[in-house]
Amino acid sequence: MSGETASAVDRRVRVQGVPVDAYPDLAPEAARGRYRRITVVGEQVLDRPCHPVTEFGTDELRTLIDDMFVTMYIAEGAGLAANQVDVPLRLFVYDCPDDDGVRHVGHIVNPVLDEQPTGGRHLLEESEGCLSVPGARKNVLRPERVVVRGSDIDGNPLVIEGTGYFARCLEHETDHLDGHLYLSRLDKRQRKDALRQMGSLREEVYARRRENGTKLGVEVVEP
Numbered sequence: 653m654s655g656e657t658a659s660a661v662d663r664r665v666r667v668q669g670v671p672v673d674a675y676p677d678l679a680p681e682a683a684r685g686r687y688r689r690i691t692v693v694g695e696q697v698l699d700r701p702c703h704p705v706t707e708f709g710t711d712e713l714r715t716l717i718d719d720m721f722v723t724m725y726i727a728e729g730a731g732l733a734a735n736q737v738d739v740p741l742r743l744f745v746y747d748c749p750d751d752d753g754v755r756h757v758g759h760i761v762n763p764v765l766d767e768q769p770t771g772g773r774h775l776l777e778e779s780e781g782c783l784s785v786p787g788a789r790k791n792v793l794r795p796e797r798v799v800v801r802g803s804d805i806d807g808n809p810l811v812i813e814g815t816g817y818f819a820r821c822l823e824h825e826t827d828h829l830d831g832h833l834y835l836s837r838l839d840k841r842q843r844k845d846a847l848r849q850m851g852s853l854r855e856e857v858y859a860r861r862r863e864n865g866t867k868l869g870v871e872v873v874e875p
Contacts, residue, residue, distance in 0.1 A: 653824040654781030654789070655730040655748070668758040668804060669812050678725055679747060679757050685715075685722035687865055687872045688737035692854075693785050693833055693847070697735045702742045702829045705761045708807035713743075717759050717805060720745045726864045726872060727783045731821045733828035736784050742802075744825035751816025760810055763802040763826050768795060780820060782834050787853025788846040792837050794820045 665675040691698055705713065716739060724732040730748035734741045745759045774796040781789040798819045800812045814822045824834060835843045858874040865872030 653729060653731040653748075653821050654783060655728050664753065665755045665757060668810060669756075675755070675757065679721050679745075681718045681745075682722040682725055682868075685718035685720070685870075687726055687870050688719050688723050689874060690723065690727055690732075690783050690786075691736050691738050693835065693850070695738075697738055697740055698784060698828070698833060699831050700735075700740065701831045702733075702735050702740045704742050705803075708761070708803065709805060713761075713805055716741075716743070717745060720759075721747075722868070722870060724783075726861050726868065726870060728860070728864065729783045730817075731825040732783060733825045735828060735831075742829045744829065746818075746821055746825065748818045748821040750814060750818035754818075756812075756814065756818050758810075758812070759805065760800060760802040760812060761805065761807075763800045763822075763829065765823065765826050766799040766801065768798075776816075776820075778817075778820065780824065780834055782824070784828075784833065785835065785846060785850050786857040788849035790834070790838055790842055790846050792820075792834050794823055798822050800826060 665672050667675060716734065720732050720737060723737060724745055731744055731746040733744040742762045747757045749755050775793050776796050777791050777793045779789050780792040796819060797815045800822050802810050804810050812822065835846055838846065861874055862872045
């Protein structure tokens with residue numbers, strides 16, 4: 653998911669759902685990672701449900717998470733799903749504020765959203781973007797609060813609760829792993845307009861990613 657501006661975030665941080673006293677501007681994983689090309693709307697890997705992770709604590713999984721973090725930061729995202737770097741596994745990373753200014757950072761493997769009674773949900777319609785639909789933004793209706801259950805890289809259980817913008821991020825990324833882009837939540841006219849936005853802005857977005865990669869000393873090849 654496309655990110656919020658830094659000014660919207662204060663210094664309170666929760667890592668994997670746990671409050672911490674201090675945390676760097678970029679998650680430590682990013683220092684170990686390399687940039688991976690971000691898939692774009694129309695690629696089959698984005699349209700199919702991802703496979704559950706069955707082996708935990710592996711070097712391959714750690715490398716994937718490291719790469720996803722640095723890729724997310726270079727692309728100015730708040731979250732990134734594995735199929736957005738062409739890996740069809742149920743996993744996403746995030747570095748996202750909620751509406752109270754708390755910064756949430758972490759990863760979650762095999763996430764599942766808790767079902768909420770339709771009548772008990774408070775829905776918000778707010779602007780949303782996607783790194784796989786570069787440059788486009790549209791209003792999308794999402795629950796104000798969500799709970800996601802899954803595991804960390806070592807298979808330990810995780811329960812992550814999100815409100816406001818962070819709830820939107822958690823649902824957006826879980827949608828990716830189920831094979832859905834946020835475009836599927838729009839009507840035909842709005843989808844067409846989002847694709848038009850992407851067509852006019854994607855080169856500008858790619859140029860900014862290359863610039864961000866240069867600042868971090870990471871090679872970026874896009875598209």
